[in-house]
Amino acid sequence: LQPTKGFFELVSLWGVQMVPMWRLVAGLAAWGSVVSGAPDEHEQPANTVPAMADGSGGSSGSNLLSGAIMVPLGLATGARCLDGSPYAFYIIPGDTAAFTIGLHGGGWCYDEPSCVNRSRTALGTSTLWNATSCFGPPAFSCYGLSSNCTRVFMPYCDGSSFTSYREAPWLVQNSSDTLYFRGSVNLAATIDVLIKEYGLRDATDVILAGGSAGGLSTFLNLDRVAKWLPHATVVGAPVAGYFLDHSPMVGGGLPVGARSYPENVKYMHNMFNASGVLSTECQAHYGAANNWRCMMAPYAQAFIKTPFFAIQSRFDEFQLGPGIAGVPCLLGQAYAPPYKTDKDHVCNATEKAYIKQYGSDFMAQFAPVLSSQRNGCFLVSCIQHGIAALITVNGQQLSLTDALTQWRTSGPIGKSFGYHFVDGCGHDGDTPCNLSPTCAPY
Numbered sequence: 001l002q003p004t005k006g007f008f009e010l011v012s013l014w015g016v017q018m019v020p021m022w023r024l025v026a027g028l029a030a031w032g033s034v035v036s037g038a039p040d041e042h043e044q045p046a047n048t049v050p051a052m053a054d055g056s057g058g059s060s061g062s063n064l065l066s067g068a069i070m071v072p073l074g075l076a077t078g079a080r081c082l083d084g085s086p087y088a089f090y091i092i093p094g095d096t097a098a099f100t101i102g103l104h105g106g107g108w109c110y111d112e113p114s115c116v117n118r119s120r121t122a123l124g125t126s127t128l129w130n131a132t133s134c135f136g137p138p139a140f141s142c143y144g145l146s147s148n149c150t151r152v153f154m155p156y157c158d159g160s161s162f163t164s165y166r167e168a169p170w171l172v173q174n175s176s177d178t179l180y181f182r183g184s185v186n187l188a189a190t191i192d193v194l195i196k197e198y199g200l201r202d203a204t205d206v207i208l209a210g211g212s213a214g215g216l217s218t219f220l221n222l223d224r225v226a227k228w229l230p231h232a233t234v235v236g237a238p239v240a241g242y243f244l245d246h247s248p249m250v251g252g253g254l255p256v257g258a259r260s261y262p263e264n265v266k267y268m269h270n271m272f273n274a275s276g277v278l279s280t281e282c283q284a285h286y287g288a289a290n291n292w293r294c295m296m297a298p299y300a301q302a303f304i305k306t307p308f309f310a311i312q313s314r315f316d317e318f319q320l321g322p323g324i325a326g327v328p329c330l331l332g333q334a335y336a337p338p339y340k341t342d343k344d345h346v347c348n349a350t351e352k353a354y355i356k357q358y359g360s361d362f363m364a365q366f367a368p369v370l371s372s373q374r375n376g377c378f379l380v381s382c383i384q385h386g387i388a389a390l391i392t393v394n395g396q397q398l399s400l401t402d403a404l405t406q407w408r409t410s411g412p413i414g415k416s417f418g419y420h421f422v423d424g425c426g427h428d429g430d431t432p433c434n435l436s437p438t439c440a441p442y
Helices: 021-030 112-118 183-197 213-228 261-271 280-295 297-303 317-323 349-370 400-408
Strands: 069-072 088-092 095-103 149-154 205-211 233-239 309-313 376-380 391-393 396-398 420-422
Touching (some): 088 183, 095 183, 095 213, 149 183, 183 213, 205 213, 213 297, 233 400, 280 297, 297 349, 309 349, 309 400, 317 349, 349 420, 376 400, 396 400
Parallel strands (some): 095 149, 205 233, 309 376, 376 420
Antiparallel strands (some): 069 088
């Protein structure tokens, strides 16, 4: 493998600037060597998501904001993508008192063959990255901080929600392929560089956010980031990352004999050696036989000490479709308008009943967040993956950024109900409502 021009080239049309030459040379000089570990931390022990309505998920990019800098990390940091290529992040420098760090989404690879397939895409190798792999502008949002905050975007090339760590390359059985599981190091090394070179040491406010698999990454890594930044107020804003422990629809559209989402997580947990990143308290609680559950938000949330504001639909389109349930009318449906309206994508009575029940099951597993006095939420009743819908509170429409800001600053809107902004349309929210053109049909 060799880095291609797409990784390091200057693409002035999109506003990408190069990092200082010494960093580029250091990264290239280290190419081909194997150096383990990450600064200040030693953590031991083909399924992708289309682009979401908020632009933060998937594998097809949107506009990169002018002024973004692509920062490659040298291999001496231990940071690598699945194929072993160097990791990199993007940054728009600004006020160093306020940082937002966006974690890209794009599903997971559930086993070695799917990780090999993924390693040949932009979700598994940096050799295919260029300016269009930076998924802004939503990934570069200041989320209600100062308009000139420093904005960081972290591409996703490990398939593990930034939890994987194996020092040695992983040899795929019955294959000549080799995989690198360094997702946790990619995050640790990025934060280290941001602290030392880009002013993160001066930050007083930091928001860690991500969509879809990046939303799960936010849940799983929030306490890590807060630990590294003791001088700052750190909060999380996971979007569409609360994936349920749920079985697929009986008679649904997923392949017969396919593993369920929880079964996939159990395998991933072992393959990625994720135990070194996940909450030790959570893993002790569930024991060695079930500590894989700590890789799932409904179980992990109880052990997260850093405040978070969960942004979610109770009728998440990806979960209802290919991600977990396999409801036939939502398989192959678009994730943003225009939606498909042919007969295969109009839900029948059985599918509608299942979707409604899934919403009830979601609320049961989401109940601890709703009762938390520390954490807030923005919960819509719209079939959507990535949240673009609004919520009406006391006659006033609020966006997710409005609601997040009210929670983060202890503002007056939402204070009386603990900043748990819950959409009440559709019979108290228990039925998908389509009050917004951003909602998929039901």
